[in-house]
Amino acid sequence: xxxxxxxxxxxxxxxxxxxxxxxxxxxxxxxxxxxxxxxxxxxxxxxxxxxxxxxxxxxxxxxxxxxxxxxxxxxxxxxxxxxxxxxxxxxxxxxxxxxxxxxxxxxxxxxxxxxxxxxxxxxxxxxxxxxxxxxxxxxxxxxxxxxxxxxxxxxxxxxxxxxxxxxxxxxxxxxxxxxxxxxxxxxxxxxxxxxx
Amino acid sequence: xxxxxxxxxxxxxxxxxxxxxxxxxxxxxxxxxxxxxxxxxxxxxxxxxxxxxxxxxxxxxxxxxxxxxxxxxxxxxxxxxxxxxxxxxxxxxxxxxxxxxxxxxxxxxxxxxxxxxxxxxxxxxxxxxxxxxxxxxxxxxxxxxxxxxxxxxxxxxxxxxxxxxxxxxxxxxxxxxxxxxxxxxxxxxxxxxxxxxxxxxxxxxxxxxxxxxxxxxxxxxxxxxxxxxxxxxxxxxxxxxxxxxxxxxxxxxxxxxxxxxxxxxxxxxxxxxxxxxxxxxxxxxxxxxxxxxxxxxxxxxxxxxxxxxxxxxxxxxxxxxxxxxxxxxxxxxxxxxxxxxxxxxxxxxxxxxxxxxxxxxxxxxxxxxxxxxxxxxxxxxxxxxxxxxxxxxxxxxxxxxxxxxxxxxxxxxxxxxxxxxxxxxxxxxxxxxxxxxxxxxxxxxxxxxxxxxxxxxxxxxxxxxxxxxxxxxxxxxxxxxxxxxxxxxxxxxxxxxxxxxxxxxxxxxxxxxxxxxxxxxxxxxxxxxxxxxxxxxxxxxxxxxxxxxxxxxxxxxxxxxxxxxxxxxxxxxxxxxxxxx
Ligand SMILES: Cc1ncc(C[n+]2csc(CCOP(=O)(O)OP(=O)(O)O)c2C)c(N)n1
Numbered sequence: 222x223x224x225x226x227x228x229x230x231x232x233x234x235x236x237x238x239x240x241x242x243x244x245x246x247x248x249x250x251x252x253x254x255x256x257x258x259x260x261x262x263x264x265x266x267x268x269x270x271x272x273x274x275x276x277x278x279x280x281x282x283x284x285x286x287x288x289x290x291x292x293x294x295x296x297x298x299x300x301x302x303x304x305x306x307x308x309x310x311x312x313x314x315x316x317x318x319x320x321x322x323x324x325x326x327x328x329x330x331x332x333x334x335x336x337x338x339x340x341x342x343x344x345x346x347x348x349x350x351x352x353x354x355x356x357x358x359x360x361x362x363x364x365x366x367x368x369x370x371x372x373x374x375x376x377x378x379x380x381x382x383x384x385x386x387x388x389x390x391x392x393x394x395x396x397x398x399x400x401x402x403x404x405x406x407x408x409x410x411x412x413x414x415x416x417x
Numbered sequence: 418x419x420x421x422x423x424x425x426x427x428x429x430x431x432x433x434x435x436x437x438x439x440x441x442x443x444x445x446x447x448x449x450x451x452x453x454x455x456x457x458x459x460x461x462x463x464x465x466x467x468x469x470x471x472x473x474x475x476x477x478x479x480x481x482x483x484x485x486x487x488x489x490x491x492x493x494x495x496x497x498x499x500x501x502x503x504x505x506x507x508x509x510x511x512x513x514x515x516x517x518x519x520x521x522x523x524x525x526x527x528x529x530x531x532x533x534x535x536x537x538x539x540x541x542x543x544x545x546x547x548x549x550x551x552x553x554x555x556x557x558x559x560x561x562x563x564x565x566x567x568x569x570x571x572x573x574x575x576x577x578x579x580x581x582x583x584x585x586x587x588x589x590x591x592x593x594x595x596x597x598x599x600x601x602x603x604x605x606x607x608x609x610x611x612x613x614x615x616x617x618x619x620x621x622x623x624x625x626x627x628x629x630x631x632x633x634x635x636x637x638x639x640x641x642x643x644x645x646x647x648x649x650x651x652x653x654x655x656x657x658x659x660x661x662x663x664x665x666x667x668x669x670x671x672x673x674x675x676x677x678x679x680x681x682x683x684x685x686x687x688x689x690x691x692x693x694x695x696x697x698x699x700x701x702x703x704x705x706x707x708x709x710x711x712x713x714x715x716x717x718x719x720x721x722x723x724x725x726x727x728x729x730x731x732x733x734x735x736x737x738x739x740x741x742x743x744x745x746x747x748x749x750x751x752x753x754x755x756x757x758x759x760x761x762x763x764x765x766x767x768x769x770x771x772x773x774x775x776x777x778x779x780x781x782x783x784x785x786x787x788x789x790x791x792x793x794x795x796x797x798x799x800x801x802x803x804x805x806x807x808x809x810x811x812x813x814x815x816x817x818x819x820x821x822x823x824x825x826x827x828x829x830x831x832x833x834x835x836x837x838x839x840x841x842x843x844x845x846x847x848x849x850x851x852x853x854x855x856x857x858x859x860x861x862x863x864x865x866x867x868x869x870x871x872x873x874x875x876x877x878x879x880x881x882x883x884x885x886x887x888x889x890x891x892x893x894x895x896x897x898x899x900x901x902x903x904x905x906x907x908x909x910x911x912x913x914x915x916x917x918x919x920x921x922x923x924x925x926x927x928x929x930x931x932x933x934x935x936x937x938x939x940x941x942x943x944x945x946x947x948x949x950x951x952x953x954x955x956x957x958x959x960x961x962x963x964x965x966x967x968x969x970x971x972x973x974x975x976x977x978x979x980x981x982x983x984x985x986x987x988x989x990x991x992x993x994x995x996x997x998x
Contacts, residue, residue: 232751233753242421242583245421245583246421249419249420249421249585254584254585255421255583255584255585256549256582256583256584257421257582257583257584258578258581258582258583259581259582259583260447260525260526260577260581266753266754266755266756266781266784267751267753267754267756267959268751268752268753268754269750269751280584281657281658281660281661281727282654282657282658282660282661282726282727283578283582283584283654283657284578284658284726284727286726286727286728287728299748299749299751300751302744302746302748303748303751305744306744322959322962322971323749323750323751323752324751324752324754324787324788324957324959325749325750326749326962327959327961327962327963328788328789328954328957328963329954329963329964329965330788331747331749332749333749334746334747334748334749340744340746341744344744363973
């Protein structure tokens with residue numbers, strides 16, 4: 222694997238920080254240099270949250286910029302639209318088909334854009350939409366959404382499955398390990414059987 | 418073993434390995450995790466101090482006693498700690514003393530963008546600046562050693578992207594450092610004019626020795642590239658951005674940003690054709706070069722505000738522009754909001770309803786200034802709400818200030834609100850101060866504070882009694898009230914602002930994110946009763962949605978706090994689920 226830049230976009234509270242940590246840990250275990258960058262604080266109170274995971278032989282800047290992401294992993298549709306230009310033209314865009322209204326929409330001051338997914342597809346060729354929230358619900362805990370996303374993405378890398386399991390084991394709370402391993406498998410399966 | 422670590426975690430690890438005995442801090446993004454990670458090591462005594470000044474004083478005491486100590490804070494925290502900082506420079510140390518300060522270029526979560534390097538220069542204290550997590554660990558160890566060798570505190574400057582980025586760190590073992598013997602030495606430790614005059618001379622000599630040390634230390638290194646057309650002087654995260662932007666050119670990477678190595682810089686400058694200085698925020702290194710008559714390009718091409726990045730540097734200096742395809746689409750912003758169930762919501766709803774002028778403060782509750790609550794008029798720095806309210810009263814006169822109150826969080830009140838309140842009592846003010854007691858330091862991610870009754874390690878301790886404290890400093894009118902009891906809270910606010918003496922309202926209700934808080938069920942709209950009057954929308958609750966045709970409750974977000982039930986005049990909001998059904 223040459224350098225891979227993964228940008229994760231979501232809404233505060235969706236578990237994007239944990240996702241970036243699992244990705245980072247797996248890449249380290251696979252022998253790569255890694256940088257993971259996150260911003261805490263204000264961003265967490267339901268705001269737009271982005272984290273970066275950069276993997277490669279030697280990584281300098283921890284930040285991913287416009288047009289640089291090989292993979293854009295989006296936990297929410299509007300966030301996918303917001304950060305779309307950060308993906309490379311042929312970058313993979315994985316979108317969890319969930320809608321969370323931001324304050325200006327909630328108070329009726331602005332409109333949540335229609336047909337986000339088709340707009341993204343019209344602009345990019347490599348788009349995957351999944352319903353990770355539904356899968357997490359079926360598993361009995363919507364908080365497993367983030368690891369379903371990890372499972373889907375894992376399938377697109379050449380890092381072995383066992384390594385992902387180890388990374389999850391080291392990163393999530395013991396109490397939620399089983400749930401998260403199942404969530405990972407579900408996401409992984411989803412990617413295998415994915416058809417546009 | 419190598420481990421992926423946040424810069425802050427690596428600082429903690431370095432402190433652990435270097436045998437640090439005492440670690441103090443007041444939380445502040447992006448520095449908070451340093452001390453949270455240190456608290457996981459039982460070999461180190463750690464504490465959340467009431468504020469940064471106290472934190473530094475405690476660390477100074479530990480150092481004087483002969484133990485290694487570290488004190489951490491965000492950039493604005495160093496303003497609070499500046500008083501001891503400037504004088505500990507004179508006393509020097511016994512055990513190694515390091516102050517970690519985290520700047521926030523781009524202001525991801527800060528009220529200003531100040532550049533802490535000026536403090537190093539002004540206080541005459543050496544400063545190191547790491548470029549990744551491994552350096553965070555290495556530099557803290559080095560700084561502790563040098564602190565003892567040169568008898569000076571050291572500052573380690575971090576920035577958000579260093580503190581909050583994870584990269585690989587090689588772990589080592591802890592080395593127990595025996596306490597250095599303490600011997601009474603008033604010439605060194607008692608700073609009054611006669612002694613301080615002598616110590617100032619020592620400080621100047623020390624800075625000269627450190628300047629020579631800067632010339633030879635491996636903390637500063639030249640990396641010759643195959644290209645000497647371009648030379649770049651940089652430090653910290655800007656080193657990483659520069660490497661990515663310029664690639665194979667020559668670099669002078671400064672690990673020590675104060676004092677700067679004049680000869681090393683001149684030598685480097687003489688061997689490259691065009692010299693760039695790449696530094697975020699102020700032209701700190703650049704001005705040094707200017708003063709020494711070394712030609713370089715810096716702020717004439719690069720901004721003085723905001724964060725840098727590789728592409729920003731590329732664009733500004735190499736003139737290359739990335740070709741990106743933006744969708745022409747209006748994407749509504751997603752600002753942070755007060756959480757569903759947040760106790761602050763009841764307070765701001767009431768203040769807005771009464772059309773009060775609210776001098777505000779810093780914490781989660783600063784979000785009360787945003788639409789639709791819009792119930793905060795000012796926010797300057799921690800603790801300022803109280804002084805600002807008092808000042809407004811003195812300028813406007815008592816009667817015209819009837820409509821003014823101050824709001825301040827529990828942690829912020831203890832940090833620096835108490836002295837302001839004393840001022841109101843002492844100087845015959847009549848302001849009303851509302852303490853938002855949500856039983857935690859919310860904004861920075863749930864740290865206990867003296868009003869919570871728990872220590873950083875979660876141990877029980879004596880809890881400050883805010884009511885008695887206010888009484889003791891001379892506030893006779895202190896009311897404790899639940900901000901979710903809207904009628905009662907409204908009445909209390911009206912009574913207190915009408916009073917002819919100073920008053921305090923302690924708005925008591927715990928943060929909805931605390932584990933001990935258990936709301937149940939959720940709220941539903943009874944469509945028959947709902948008149949679409951939109952009063953509930955004034956609460957600014959993210960779970961209450963105006964679809965343009967009706968009101969809808971987002972059940973995934975609603976925690977069932979029931980505040981909205983109180984504002985609906987038509988009883989159209991109903992509780993479903995939960996044990997009281
Ligand atoms: C001098 C200084 N130190 C630290 C901070 C970071 N900070 C901002 S608000 C805050 C505490 C907020 O806690 P509290 O007052 O209890 O309000 P809450 O967030 O819980 O509503 C801190 C630590 C700062 N802005 N300034």
